[in-house]
Amino acid sequence: MAHDEFRPISGVDLPRFAGIPTFMRLPHVSLDDPRIDQVDIGIIGAPWDGGTTNRPGPRHAPRQLRDHSTMIRHQNSVTGIRPFDLMRCADLGDVPPNPADLMDSMERMTHFFDRVRDRNITPLTAGGDHLCSLPILRALARHRPLGMIHFDSHTDLFHSYFGGFRYTHGTPFRRAVEEGLLDPKRVVMIGIRGPAYDFEDRDFARSVGITVIPIEDFHRRGVEDVMEEARAIAGTGETYVSYDIDFIDPAFAPGTGTPEIGGPNSYQALQVVRLLHGVNVVGADMVEVSPPFDQSGGTAFLGVTVMFELLCILAACRAERTGARTS
Amino acid sequence: MAHDEFRPISGVDLPRFAGIPTFMRLPHVSLDDPRIDQVDIGIIGAPWDGGTTNRPGPRHAPRQLRDHSTMIRHQNSVTGIRPFDLMRCADLGDVPPNPADLMDSMERMTHFFDRVRDRNITPLTAGGDHLCSLPILRALARHRPLGMIHFDSHTDLFHSYFGGFRYTHGTPFRRAVEEGLLDPKRVVMIGIRGPAYDFEDRDFARSVGITVIPIEDFHRRGVEDVMEEARAIAGTGETYVSYDIDFIDPAFAPGTGTPEIGGPNSYQALQVVRLLHGVNVVGADMVEVSPPFDQSGGTAFLGVTVMFELLCILAACRAERTGARTS
Amino acid sequence: MAHDEFRPISGVDLPRFAGIPTFMRLPHVSLDDPRIDQVDIGIIGAPWDGGTTNRPGPRHAPRQLRDHSTMIRHQNSVTGIRPFDLMRCADLGDVPPNPADLMDSMERMTHFFDRVRDRNITPLTAGGDHLCSLPILRALARHRPLGMIHFDSHTDLFHSYFGGFRYTHGTPFRRAVEEGLLDPKRVVMIGIRGPAYDFEDRDFARSVGITVIPIEDFHRRGVEDVMEEARAIAGTGETYVSYDIDFIDPAFAPGTGTPEIGGPNSYQALQVVRLLHGVNVVGADMVEVSPPFDQSGGTAFLGVTVMFELLCILAACRAERTGARTS
Amino acid sequence: MAHDEFRPISGVDLPRFAGIPTFMRLPHVSLDDPRIDQVDIGIIGAPWDGGTTNRPGPRHAPRQLRDHSTMIRHQNSVTGIRPFDLMRCADLGDVPPNPADLMDSMERMTHFFDRVRDRNITPLTAGGDHLCSLPILRALARHRPLGMIHFDSHTDLFHSYFGGFRYTHGTPFRRAVEEGLLDPKRVVMIGIRGPAYDFEDRDFARSVGITVIPIEDFHRRGVEDVMEEARAIAGTGETYVSYDIDFIDPAFAPGTGTPEIGGPNSYQALQVVRLLHGVNVVGADMVEVSPPFDQSGGTAFLGVTVMFELLCILAACRAERTGARTS
Amino acid sequence: MAHDEFRPISGVDLPRFAGIPTFMRLPHVSLDDPRIDQVDIGIIGAPWDGGTTNRPGPRHAPRQLRDHSTMIRHQNSVTGIRPFDLMRCADLGDVPPNPADLMDSMERMTHFFDRVRDRNITPLTAGGDHLCSLPILRALARHRPLGMIHFDSHTDLFHSYFGGFRYTHGTPFRRAVEEGLLDPKRVVMIGIRGPAYDFEDRDFARSVGITVIPIEDFHRRGVEDVMEEARAIAGTGETYVSYDIDFIDPAFAPGTGTPEIGGPNSYQALQVVRLLHGVNVVGADMVEVSPPFDQSGGTAFLGVTVMFELLCILAACRAERTGARTS
């Protein structure tokens, strides 16, 4: 069993509405805390939306996600995984952004995740807009390109905006491919949809070998068939999972800046994560939750439930990799 | 035809936004009203959430459900059932709770439902939190255990909370089994899901013979197959139907205190009730609607639409039992 | 290519939150503007809800739909249609209603659409309540009856309300049949559901030969099968498409005055329009969006996404009819 | 003491959230109820907004006002008046409107209030938009003109709208003066403000002798000085009190269709009513509360608190007129 | 200067939206933390609303108040007080309530505040409903009665509810007087208003010597005159300050369960606290903030701004008492 210090407070002991909200009621262990060396999986907030081209808001997401994460319990009722039994988990706090300087913010994030990687902590990040994934990949993929399974309604493979600006939440994976952080042959993008400017992004994907599974194929083929292909594309190599909340239909996840009609329902939103079993996942993120557009908080609650599924996958995968429990 | 006195006011006569809102625009007939002896089916409010462990609110549900029930019309457009032609229906008003004393409230509720049962009125109750079902069962099942078809995302079979407290909205059916109010072999729980503390509740269910159909089975098998099993489990004996609004996915029913991601959609929410045909239903409830978390009122509207489906089943069943119309 | 003047402003040039909102960021070309003769397809607001019997609000819809339409881009990512390449499109502004006089408002609307028809502009109208479709049909079907594909949860075939009043949003198609504006044999109504007063409307439909496909058949048969029948009913004759937002389930489209539980999801909402390919569509509307009941704006966003699908069909159909691009 | 039957249910007995909501938890006594002859003061809903020129909604006000009126208690804590001790009060239900026919609705309302007047019941009406006051005055002032104290941000003295239409919520008192229902010399309008089309209404007021006290005078002179003048203008003759919720600043009363910035605060909103002591008030209304624009319900709560103050004045005035308690 | 460890994080360093939210961004120091002995002033959450008779919600207040408290800065711009320079402040976390057992919750709270008192920490508590003040007083006034300055729209001096139940949020100070925790001659209640059941509470106040200043006197006399009397009543003895958010007008503080119209505005809400200078304040609370009724969060923000004013008074008073800075 993991040390009790790294387990959530139970709602049968302290009601869920009480207490200072950390991610999943885990202990707050900053990178400077001496306990940091015992942590296996770190949940990290990236409160930043400097890359947003339309409706801002994700800078407020980590706090709202922490709040709603107090509703999460300990055991996956479908797979039976108990992540806090498997791994020592902690809330590592927030990456400190600079809301007035996009480039400085990206450097701060890369630096933070370099430290996380150096301590051999598996990161589960709560964004932030999707540009956050770029500095995370710069840290995690510093030494070799990663595969990626990407749930989203957009490819985020665009070249530039507003007369050539190359860093927005619509461009992170174009940059990541250019910088050699991703192995395009091991990248799959699932759920792509919505009215498009053009197909420049999909042309780029095709040219480098990224697989795009648009929503009409997702609905036609079904979750299991799609995820079987996704697992095959990722293969056995190290793989990152990036989950944009706008993957899910906006009736289930209204709180996001660029929703697209006609996405998966909430059950499919969880299923796709469960079907990542066997993938060698080394990190994951949940991005683009936007509290100002989520009056009921339902999007945040869906977001943290997906995060719990991601945590189960990360814990099971790390347990398998290390051959045993870490403690 | 039922006496006109016990029929809803039509929206073609008086607009739906006008008039003092009773359940489905039926006459208000209190237990002390001389007309009470003519009533076949009574719709009852149980404005009480003393058993709520996290986010309170269901005490406000009966009023909001009445408000939205003015949108309901007279005929089931799928089954063709016209409940107000079949049975004399009335709004019996609210059970008077004591918000400051949980035990006193439960006694008041039991007493109220004893009187309902003694008048041979079939009750359709609008909660309130799920602990309401316990005093209802104490009245209805006073003389023999009932079967139960239970739609929910939680089993509500837990033993206790907060250091041994045995009466919360997470425990009513554990108590009901212990008190002999339910025949566990004739109990089925459908839609169970969500991160769990542990499987103590499911272990208890197994030990006494309650059938639990988790959501992954529901989605895999389909509504018709699941409901066929449910009908078989209930058999021909007297059966109670308890419907927790959190059975339905929170995108459809956000106004509830303990939502769980990945539930049935709204069409399935109605279908499961329609597929209760042939079950010997002697009472039903709709619980856990929570207006403070339902800003648009959509959850209440969904709740009363399910209540109309339940009313159709109750009316058809009672008509069949009594061999004929009661009037 | 269509003249650049009749194309939307791109969000990569001017951010989506900037600029005065016209429909899909198209130029505003009023009927008195000299450029009107170049317009192929006109998007028109009908801000009027004088026919509403319960919860008013659709008078505010055109403005909210314009606002959210700035999120729409240029290309249909499933069918590949680029409507603004095919046809010269413009925002023709709003029909001027008289909120205090229902009959005067209908005359104003008929007059406006007469002018649109006389200029050979294909109209895509944003209502308003469903009574708006009647004056539109009076203009478009002045010379011969049209077929109609009608997406809705109600037939809108009722005879009268409130003691004989014959013009409400529940009666437009009864009037249209009586006035010879529709050919009932070429009319199909899809998605009908909800508690009913009685089946007077369906009896009328049957008596004149209108096909009604209720929601239980829709869910059982599936989208493709239903739409194949719809296309067969419409045949090759000129056909109008009327899309009431309450066709869609209220979890996806809460912002409407008379929601009914259990409708299609958002993906099906788009699919049914895509499956109109080959139908000879001469006009379309999107009605009953009600901003006061749509706090998040999600209904309006869904509404304009459906409108974009309708625009794609209208543009492709007109391109086929005219044998070529108009410019 | 008034008969117990005509007293509100106390919140110490039945919690305020329980029970079917009537106005101030009084018994519902319709005009056809035999108990109607015992009623001194009747609270009446007028759910109608057919005269609204911009944002509809007041048709929903009576229901929301009833809901929030359950928060009201029995005694005026400033004046000490206990209206339910002084007079037998009841909720008379709603006037049945015809939402599709403005003229028919006005006739229905006049007829209803004729019956109220014939039974010598003092009416306190919850609108509805301000056009409701016209049919009320047609009944109450049938035999002689009344004085009026009018709290509002608009004079509602305009001649016509939309090309000559003479009945909107901007014209009721122009019509009432023309019809001889009001004695203009005994009419005072308090709180008038906001950007104006022109001063046609104020010119009319001047020409017939109506006193207009604009908001800048109200703020400069203070409540007591203004109300002293108001009492002097009303004199000792029979006087109607019409209270438009938009009299109050929109920060306190956002839920209304035509708010104007810079009005009185909530304390002044109550004070002006208390300072009606000694006026011979024979009826009163609270109009223009619009629930769709009142998400928190705060406007309705303010509205019913003002209604309680009006009720205290009506009860004290009637007690004085009749020389004694009526029972 | 206070040790840097006990100072808020500045928004110029870490943006206000980032970081795990503690009260005023202070360090979290639980009662079991070794640093607890250095703390002078502890901010404490009491997430509990078991005493609420109508609309529940304050159990969620501490979390929402913490969230909004990240907007607070370091210096009082009117008085110039810098509380974090004067005293070592910390967030002591939440008292663990038992939502299912009122008596047990009160015991847990008394026990918690006994420990706070024993460490000589001055408590500033964020409720919770007003019944929270009773267990706090049981701890703080264990050895001698305290004076109290009480801002509220209700006296909370009622005897009992619901057939004799003696512990609700309407009774704490009746109990406190009975238990000898308050010296009634040194108690003043300011802002009392609203429709009343009767004057039983005010009669009790008079009989024991509590001074009640109703809102009409507050508005007539003005803030400075009223607070001069309040300071005189409190005198030089140890005094508790209890601040119910419903003291303030509901336009400024809608998020509360029992609002009353006509209260002080937000500037007066702060002024009354500043005018406590010179009072010997030994503890304070801010109660009845109810997030479910505070959609915009504005009530919580007002609440924490009042808490900052209270903190300034507590810090200045303790600095004066101890003759010097504590560090």
Added chain:
Amino acid sequence: MAHDEFRPISGVDLPRFAGIPTFMRLPHVSLDDPRIDQVDIGIIGAPWDGGTTNRPGPRHAPRQLRDHSTMIRHQNSVTGIRPFDLMRCADLGDVPPNPADLMDSMERMTHFFDRVRDRNITPLTAGGDHLCSLPILRALARHRPLGMIHFDSHTDLFHSYFGGFRYTHGTPFRRAVEEGLLDPKRVVMIGIRGPAYDFEDRDFARSVGITVIPIEDFHRRGVEDVMEEARAIAGTGETYVSYDIDFIDPAFAPGTGTPEIGGPNSYQALQVVRLLHGVNVVGADMVEVSPPFDQSGGTAFLGVTVMFELLCILAACRAERTGARTS
């Protein structure tokens, strides 16, 4: 009279909910439109919040302000000014921002306002966050420093944020003074309040001769006295008026990113503008309205009402300067 082309559409002709929303229903005249040379006063949107350090949102303000501006009419009911009779007014559209590049956005804005100034158009700008005022001043004050009357709860005179970043919405007037765009002796800042980091900003103000009137002085001295001083400080020289919506108390204006408790009420908010009569105003702005935090739209409506008051002042002042009507 001004040409009819430059007058608002009246709500008596076209209902206020109809039509594409431009500022105050004026014609849209872009800088490239040939009619631009006839425009006297231009209303301009600056949809940009790149300088926001905490809660973003003002980028959405111009659109929401345009929407609510359709409620504005033609005549100031207090001063009698009819701005559209005095001056030819138009909506000049939005400045095109670059949401991803703060420096580029400021250059675009300066360039836009250079063109406005060169055409001798008096600008009334709807921001955007307060950093917008800097590029406006760079254009308007290019040739000589201006005086400024500044309504706000913050001085916006801070030096830098986040480790030296010099351009945020907290710094524009520090930069403007440094760049010689403002004459500090002719600058007055009114309404300053809220918890402060420190008094560095006020020290700077004092050092350069800017007058700061904090809120406690505003409330103590009264509006008229304060504005008399403000007029004296501005003198007869050219003066800019900058109005941050957070000047007003957040109960009246919740929709803003950095509210501060205890500000002026809505009547005072209008009064201060009316009391600018006689000041030589050459431009004005209304900034920091933030739609995502303004669910009811009340803040936008207050904002446009203040803008109408500013427009009256600008029109009257320009009429006086030019000695006569311009047409």
